[in-house]
Amino acid sequence: MPSPFLAAGDLSRIGLSEDNVLHLANPLVADDSILRTSLRPGLLRSLKYNQSHRAPKIGIWEIGHVYPKSDQQLPDESEQLAILVAGGDVETSLMQWNAICDALSVGAQLDQSRVPAGLHATRSASLTRGKKIVGVVGEIDPVVLDTLGIEGRVSVLEIDLSVILNEEPKPVQARDINRFPSSDIDLAFVMSDEVPAVNLQRALRQAAGKRLVRIDLFDVYRGKGVAEGSRSLAFRLRLQEPEGTLTDSILAEVQQACVAAGEKIGAAIRA
Numbered sequence: 001m002p003s004p005f006l007a008a009g010d011l012s013r014i015g016l017s018e019d020n021v022l023h024l025a026n027p028l029v030a031d032d033s034i035l036r037t038s039l040r041p042g043l044l045r046s047l048k049y050n051q052s053h054r055a056p057k058i059g060i061w062e063i064g065h066v067y068p069k070s071d072q073q074l075p076d077e078s079e080q081l082a083i084l085v086a087g088g089d090v091e092t093s094l095m096q097w098n099a100i101c102d103a104l105s106v107g108a109q110l111d112q113s114r115v116p117a118g119l120h121a122t123r124s125a126s127l128t129r130g131k132k133i134v135g136v137v138g139e140i141d142p143v144v145l146d147t148l149g150i151e152g153r154v155s156v157l158e159i160d161l162s163v164i165l166n167e168e169p170k171p172v173q174a175r176d177i178n179r180f181p182s183s184d185i186d187l188a189f190v191m192s193d194e195v196p197a198v199n200l201q202r203a204l205r206q207a208a209g210k211r212l213v214r215i216d217l218f219d220v221y222r223g224k225g226v227a228e229g230s231r232s233l234a235f236r237l238r239l240q241e242p243e244g245t246l247t248d249s250i251l252a253e254v255q256q257a258c259v260a261a262g263e264k265i266g267a268a269i270r271a
Contacts, residue, residue, distance in 0.1 A: 002042050002064055005032035010041045014144045015118030020069040035067035035075065039082035040118065040156070044140070047086050048150050056151065057087035063161065078162040084140075088155030090123045093137045096157045097127070105169035108134050112196030118144055119156065122193060127159070135159040182213060182240040185255055189233050189267035190226055197233050200267050204235055207261035208254055211246075213238040232270050 007030070011018045016038055027033040036042070039062050050058050061083040070076035085092050101107050108127040115121055116136035124138025140154040191200060197217060205215055219234035226232050239246060239254060259269050 002039075002062055003032065004036055004065065004067065005029075006034050006036045006041055007031040008033055010034075011037065013147060014041055014044060015141055016040070017117065022067060022069050022075055037066050037068040039064055039066065039080055039158070040084075043082055043084045044144075044148055044150065044154075047084060047154065048148055051086065051151060057085075059083065059085040059088070078160055079165075081157075081159045081161050083155075083157045085155045086150070087152050088139075089153050090120075090138050090155065092155040093139070093157040096155075097135075097137050097159075100159065104164065105172060106164050106167060110137070110196075110198045112198060124156075125196070125198070129163075132163075133160075134163045178240050178242060180241055180243075180245055182238050183246050183251060185237045185239065185251065185258070187235050187237065187255070187258055187262075188219070188270040189235075189262050190230050190270050191233060191262075191265075191267040192230050194229075195266060199265055200233060200262060201235065203261040203265050203267075204237065204258050207257040208237055208239065209257075211239045211241060211250075211254060213240045226270075233267075234270075 005024070005027070008018070011021065018034070021037055022035045024033050024035070043060055043062060046060050047058070061081070063079065063081050065077055066080050067075040067077050083093070083096055108129055110125045111128045112125040114126040114128070114133070115124055116126055116138070118141055119136060120139040120141055124136065126133045127135035127137060136156065136158045138156060140156055145151075145154060187204070189200060191197075197220075201215060201217065205212060208215070215238070216236045217233060218236050219232070221232040221234075237254075237258070239251065241250070262269065
């Protein structure tokens with residue numbers, strides 16, 4: 001059973017604050033002197049151990065309780081889920097989050113303007129419900145990995161189960177099977193690093209309208225041909241007409257609407 005105790009400095013070593021930790025008055029072991037506020041330190045320690053034993057690419061997860069300080073006599077205890085994958089990237093953690101959303105009929109907004117502590121500055125986001133943060137998704141900060149001696153990228157997904165599991169799931173809406181063929185449109189935009197990718201995805205979703213079946217970000221590129229401080233974001237939009245076959249004119253209309261929607265938020269179509 002994972003220990004709920006940490007040593008002083010374990011959280012700050014991975015980029016997390018220790019301002020809200022509870023210190024034990026009489027710890028049995030000096031290295032178990034505070035209550036954990038995150039599952040991440042123990043999981044990163046396990047990844048490091050496995051890599052040192054020639055298991056470089058593994059996935060590891062934990063469901064457990066954390067105990068941040070509160071204004072009350074007792075800590076603000078909550079149950080958390082954390083999943084780390086050595087060799088994984090932000091797409092790995094997003095796939096895990098989408099699978100959980102589908103299984104539990106839940107959801108949250110991806111907010112890249114609030115980068116979680118200890119995570120990659122441009123490849124991570126908070127999962128939010130309004131002003132409330134219910135989780136994080138992305139990759140561990142490379143500086144943290146270097147400090148711990150962990151090789152490669154590490155994806156991370158953390159969810160506050162005390163919030164998610166106490167909700168009434170949304171009823172699943174059955175849909176008729178669409179028998180008409182679908183078509184894909186690939187669009188690549190160049191956009192400032194300061195603008196979250198989710199803003200562009202939202203704009204494209206609205207522009208495509210009811211014909212949109214799904215939208216996926218399948219490539220992020222920085223380098224030759226893209227200005228410093230910007231990146232190229234490539235989206236694939238799958239379209240399907242609910243009551244007929246898509247025509248070339250309809251596809252062109254949707255494409256023009258998506259390009260215009262991207263330009264409104266400062267994204268330029270990549271040549």
